[in-house]
Amino acid sequence: xxxxxxPQHLRLLARVEGELRLHVGGxxxxxxxxxxxxxxxxxxRGTIRDHVTHQRRPFLRFFACEQDLSHEPPETPLPDVVxxxxxxxxxxxxxxxx
Amino acid sequence: xxxxxxxxxxRKGAFVLTADGKRDKWEVSGPHFGGWEIYHMKGSPVDxxxxxxxxxxxxxxxxxQRSNDGGKTxxxxxxxxxxxxxxxxxxxxxSNRFVYDTSSETGKPLxxxxxxxxxxxxxxxxxxxxxxPSPADPDVVYAGVEDAAIFRSxxxxxxxxxxxxxxxHGSGPQWSPGAGGxxxxxxxxxxxxxxxxxxxxxxxxxxxxxxxxTTWRPINRGLHSLxxxxxxxxxxxxxxxxxxxxxxxxxxxxxxxxxxxxSDDAGESWHEISGNLPSDFGFPIEVHAHDPDTVxxxxxxxxxxxxxxxxxxxxxxxxxxxxxxxxxxxxxxQRDCYVNVLREATAVDSLDPCGVYFGTTGGQVYASAxxxxxxxxIVRDLPAVLSVEVQTLP
Numbered sequence: 001x002x003x004x005x006x007p008q009h010l011r012l013l014a015r016v017e018g019e020l021r022l023h024v025g026g027x028x029x030x031x032x033x034x035x036x037x038x039x040x041x042x043x044x045r046g047t048i049r050d051h052v053t054h055q056r057r058p059f060l061r062f063f064a065c066e067q068d069l070s071h072e073p074p075e076t077p078l079p080d081v082v083x084x085x086x087x088x089x090x091x092x093x094x095x096x097x098x
Numbered sequence: 099x100x101x102x103x104x105x106x107x108x109r110k111g112a113f114v115l116t117a118d119g120k121r122d123k124w125e126v127s128g129p130h131f132g133g134w135e136i137y138h139m140k141g142s143p144v145d146x147x148x149x150x151x152x153x154x155x156x157x158x159x160x161x162x163q164r165s166n167d168g169g170k171t172x173x174x175x176x177x178x179x180x181x182x183x184x185x186x187x188x189x190x191x192x193s194n195r196f197v198y199d200t201s202s203e204t205g206k207p208l209x210x211x212x213x214x215x216x217x218x219x220x221x222x223x224x225x226x227x228x229x230x231p232s233p234a235d236p237d238v239v240y241a242g243v244e245d246a247a248i249f250r251s252x253x254x255x256x257x258x259x260x261x262x263x264x265x266x267h268g269s270g271p272q273w274s275p276g277a278g279g280x281x282x283x284x285x286x287x288x289x290x291x292x293x294x295x296x297x298x299x300x301x302x303x304x305x306x307x308x309x310x311x312t313t314w315r316p317i318n319r320g321l322h323s324l325x326x327x328x329x330x331x332x333x334x335x336x337x338x339x340x341x342x343x344x345x346x347x348x349x350x351x352x353x354x355x356x357x358x359x360x361s362d363d364a365g366e367s368w369h370e371i372s373g374n375l376p377s378d379f380g381f382p383i384e385v386h387a388h389d390p391d392t393v394x395x396x397x398x399x400x401x402x403x404x405x406x407x408x409x410x411x412x413x414x415x416x417x418x419x420x421x422x423x424x425x426x427x428x429x430x431x432q433r434d435c436y437v438n439v440l441r442e443a444t445a446v447d448s449l450d451p452c453g454v455y456f457g458t459t460g461g462q463v464y465a466s467a468x469x470x471x472x473x474x475x476i477v478r479d480l481p482a483v484l485s486v487e488v489q490t491l492p
Contacts, residue, residue: 009133009158013174042191043177047158051195059157093157 002033003088007060010048010091014041019088028083030062031074048091063090100492102447103168104455104476105149106463107136107485112151114169115476119449121467124476130172131163138442138485140229141168145236146489150255152226152241160225162193162241162255175255192257196223196243199262206266211245212274221245221265228442230285234292242282246273246299248311261311264297269316269333276300276336276355283441284337289344296350296365301336304352306365317365321354339441341383343390351393351420353383353441358395360420371420376407382444386469387452391419394446394454394470396439405436413456415470429473430464437462442485449490457483 001021011017022036031054038045049056054074056062061070064082081087104115111129130136134153142148147168153161163172175193198221199205210218224244232238237254247265249258273280284298293310296317303318316332326334336355343349352359352368356379359368372378377397386392393416399407406412411430414423437460447453454466461480464473 007157009155013158013161038191043161043174043193045191046160046194051192052197057157057159 001085002028002036002082003085004033004037005088005090007091007093009093010044013043013047016041021085028078029075030069030072030078033078033089059094061092061094063092064088100449100490102449102453103489103491104445104463104465105139105141105169105487105489106457106480106483107139107151107442108461108481108483109135110481112136112139113477113480115463121449121453121465126477127169130169134161136484137225138228138487140231140487141489142231142236143233146491148231148236150229150231150239152229154225160194160196160223162226164255175253176257193255196226196241196249196258197260198223198247198265199260205260205262208266208270211270211280212272214275218271221247224279227281227283228285230287232292233287233289240285240287240295242285242297244279244281245275246280246282246302248282248285248297250311263312264305264307264314267314269302272333273299273302274334284340286340286342288347290347294364296340296342298337298340300338301334301355303333303335304337304340304365318368319366320361320368321359322357323355325355338381339383341385341393343385346390349390349419351383351385353380353395355379355401358383358420371416373416373421373423375414375423376412376425380439381441382439382456384444384446384454387446387448388450389417392417392469393420394444396444396456398438404438409433409435411435411437411458413454413470413473426466426470426473428471440484443483445486445488447488447490453488455486455488457486459483
């Protein structure tokens with residue numbers, strides 16, 4: 001199972017507490033994890049990436065294992081420790097503003 | 099006894115205020131969706147417990163929320179377990195999917211509008227400014243969005259489709275954003291002829307359809323805007339708000355960037371009725387529930403100052419359909435007041451006497467239970483108020 005940590009506002013929207021655990025079939029990439037996340041929680045569609053282009057929303061970032069994965073191509077495999085559920089994928093709201 | 103339910107959208111959440119017909123003791127519930135901007139909430143005229151809300155965030159984008167129980171509980175339409183899967187087995191979750199229609203069948207290949215520097219710029223969806231439930235069907239609701247366009251849902255907000263002929267009617271490339279963005283903020287459905295609708299866009303002007311959105315045309319004759327290259331142009335005017343009394347559909351009232359205007363022929367022509375207003379700049383305009391010649395505006399000093407003239411908060415009322423205005427200040431701050439009242443932030447109930455409501459950027463929501471003669475705050479310290487709507491419940 002893949003572990004995913006959402007920002008607080010998206011946890012409220014999805015009505016979940018704490019980490020999510022998702023089953024991802026096939027290679028574990030940013031795209032496949034986000035696909036699985038949106039399949040399980042359709043109300044999150046459009047809040048993390050654009051409905052049509054699937055581009056990441058500008059004020060959200062993806063982290064795992066202390067690495068910023070936000071600019072990685074969506075098909076890039078996530079680190080093995082994320083793929084086996086040892087470490088979570090973090091979806092983080094940017095600290096934006098003054 | 100009847101009840102008044104006031105729906106308040108703020109910069110940091112939604113609030114629902116309720117009182118009995120006396121309107122002197124209020125209960126406040128909220129914040130709902132704390133931390134999110136609530137641009138607008140509005141209930142269905144045919145099912146008052148059906149309320150739609152536009153919830154937005156710079157981080158997470160647009161969300162549409164719906165309540166089926168008068169605002170007690172909310173959910174994004176299409177997110178209940180029984181609604182999640184299409185007959186083909188695919189997950190839905192499209193209640194926040196606003197995609198401009200450029201198809202050859204129903205849309206036009208219109209992809210740009212005028213940008214601040216005069217160049218052409220692609221249409222980009224940013225947020226829903228206004229939700230207008232149909233007067234006939236609780237599952238039909240219209241959305242006015244930024245960048246300016248109108249969408250319709252026929253399934254209770256689960257999915258949205260653009261009425262693309264508005265952007266495509268021809269003047270779209272001349273539309274440009276106002277200082278607050280290029281938003282479609284006003285939608286009025288003619289209560290006796292639902293195929294006729296009016297919309298207003300900052301800063302393009304007013305438009306009308308007589309065939310349910312299949313065709314549109316500008317209705318800005320008589321508007322005079324000194325801040326644009328051609329002050330009497332067909333489009334380009336910064337219309338802030340339009341109001342209609344449901345019993346007199348051919349008469350419209352308009353608060354423009356500067357000037358208050360009136361049309362007696364369903365928008366075919368307009369004439370100014372600013373009269374003796376202390377300032378004819380402002381954002382909202384409202385019509386009394388029982389008297390179609392009684393109109394309310396909130397004068398604001400200027401387009402750069404965005405606070406009341408002389409730091410005195412006043413509502414101005416005309417009982418003659420314009421030109422002669424009286425200042426209503428009893429109960430409102432008459433010194434050191436520097437708040438604004440935004441275009442969505444006024445409403446009237448249909449009780450007798452008519453109740454009038456407005457919210458400020460300082461977080462106060464004021465109510466008058468006597469048609470504006472006197473005012474009292476319902477709440478004083480909400481986040482900046484973006485929108486106020488009121489429902490009159492039996």
